[in-house]
Amino acid sequence: MIVDRVNQPLRIGVLGFGGLGQAAARVLAPKSEMIWTAAADQKGYAYCQTGLDVNTAVEAYRDRHSLGYLEPYGTFSNTSIQDLLTNAAVDGYFLALPNLPNTFMADVVRQFIRSGWQGVLVDALKRTSAVEQLLELRSELQQAKITYLTGCGATPGLLTAAAAVAAQSFAEIHSVKITFGVGIANWEAYRATIREDIAHMPGYDVERARNMSDREVAALLDKTNGILALENMEHADDIMLELAGICGRDRVTVGGVVDTRNPKKPLSTNVKITGRTFEGKISTHTFTLGDETSMAANVCGPAFGYLKAGAALNGRGIFGLFTAAEIMPQFVR
Numbered sequence: 570m571i572v573d574r575v576n577q578p579l580r581i582g583v584l585g586f587g588g589l590g591q592a593a594a595r596v597l598a599p600k601s602e603m604i605w606t607a608a609a610d611q612k613g614y615a616y617c618q619t620g621l622d623v624n625t626a627v628e629a630y631r632d633r634h635s636l637g638y639l640e641p642y643g644t645f646s647n648t649s650i651q652d653l654l655t656n657a658a659v660d661g662y663f664l665a666l667p668n669l670p671n672t673f674m675a676d677v678v679r680q681f682i683r684s685g686w687q688g689v690l691v692d693a694l695k696r697t698s699a700v701e702q703l704l705e706l707r708s709e710l711q712q713a714k715i716t717y718l719t720g721c722g723a724t725p726g727l728l729t730a731a732a733a734v735a736a737q738s739f740a741e742i743h744s745v746k747i748t749f750g751v752g753i754a755n756w757e758a759y760r761a762t763i764r765e766d767i768a769h770m771p772g773y774d775v776e777r778a779r780n781m782s783d784r785e786v787a788a789l790l791d792k793t794n795g796i797l798a799l800e801n802m803e804h805a806d807d808i809m810l811e812l813a814g815i816c817g818r819d820r821v822t823v824g825g826v827v828d829t830r831n832p833k834k835p836l837s838t839n840v841k842i843t844g845r846t847f848e849g850k851i852s853t854h855t856f857t858l859g860d861e862t863s864m865a866a867n868v869c870g871p872a873f874g875y876l877k878a879g880a881a882l883n884g885r886g887i888f889g890l891f892t893a894a895e896i897m898p899q900f901v902r
């Protein structure tokens with residue numbers, strides 16, 4: 570349990586050091602309640618118990634493609650997650666890993682459970698079927714004394730939580746409609762995110778998108794002028810709102826537009842919650858994100874807000890699996 574850490578910064582690990590993992594480290598840099606001590610990529614990991622420097626870590630990864638090159642804290646490994654679990658003292662991890670294949674995150678979580686590690690885990694998983702796999706691990710997580718918060722990115726995450734709050738005005742929820750706009754300067758900065766988005770396009774699935782080479786992804790994006798337009802996506806916002814007792818999953822829809830060649834958002838990300846009040850009026854609440862906020866800001870901020878909330882639960886002996894729709898994130902100072 571994270572009780573001995575009261576009044577001390579939480580020691581944070583970030584698994585996956587791509588687009589989101591690097592942004593996560595940048596988000597943490599100015600914080601005093603959390604200290605970034607560990608990170609892993611596919612070929613290595615870095616660990617320093619007094620905190621890693623984000624600029625040198627990003628440089629090592631950008632120039633040489635692995636944290637293993639980070640002097641003097643890096644180590645090369647093909648089993649980097651396992652090695653961190655064995656060698657690092659970390660209170661909470663943000664799992665910024667690709668979920669490719671669609672069972673990958675659940676496999677990583679089983680690895681955590683087997684290792685005997687205790688603490689808080691937070692993910693930014695997207696697919697309903699991926700969250701369903703975690704639900705099956707609920708009692709094992711509880712027994713392992715792990716507090717796990719799933720779906721804690723932007724969508725699912727921030728927007729799902731906003732829907733859960735907005736729902737309180739209504740006696741019955743008719744629909745929750747999430748529409749996201751993402752603008753990134755180049756797709757290579759977020760390879761897994763883009764592959765996972767391609768997997769939602771007609772004619773594609775997770776396996777097909779996973780097996781596409783970088784060249785094939787670039788060729789596809791050439792055909793669409795860099796734009797991915799997605800609708801009726803399999804997104805876990807639906808199961809999370811259903812589990813929270815807000816509405817059936819069939820009332821939740823998610824779609825959006827990703828521009829992979831322009832950091833400007835192609836449209837304003839928003840969630841619309843339509844329902845009937847106790848007086849019988851039908852109305853819609855809309856929560857719109859500021860256009861200047863990036864995907865990285867809207868994923869990593871909430872992820873650590875939920876990690877802080879998870880640490881509070883963990884310190885009170887509350888373990889198991891929770892979603893972003895049932896716990897309020899806490900602001901990290």
Ligand code: NAD
Nearest residue numbers: 585586587588589610611667668722723724759760761762
């Ligand atoms: P990326 O492709 O930029 O980086 C992935 C990182 O994971 C790389 O550093 C890679 O080396 C590392 N990695 C891969 N396999 C590994 C392994 N076995 N062990 C250790 N490290 C490993 O990924 P990204 O674009 O930052 O996306 C990360 C995840 O975040 C994706 O699953 C994406 O869907 C999710 N995401 C969620 C939201 C949301 O709002 N919920 C938004 C954006 C992205």
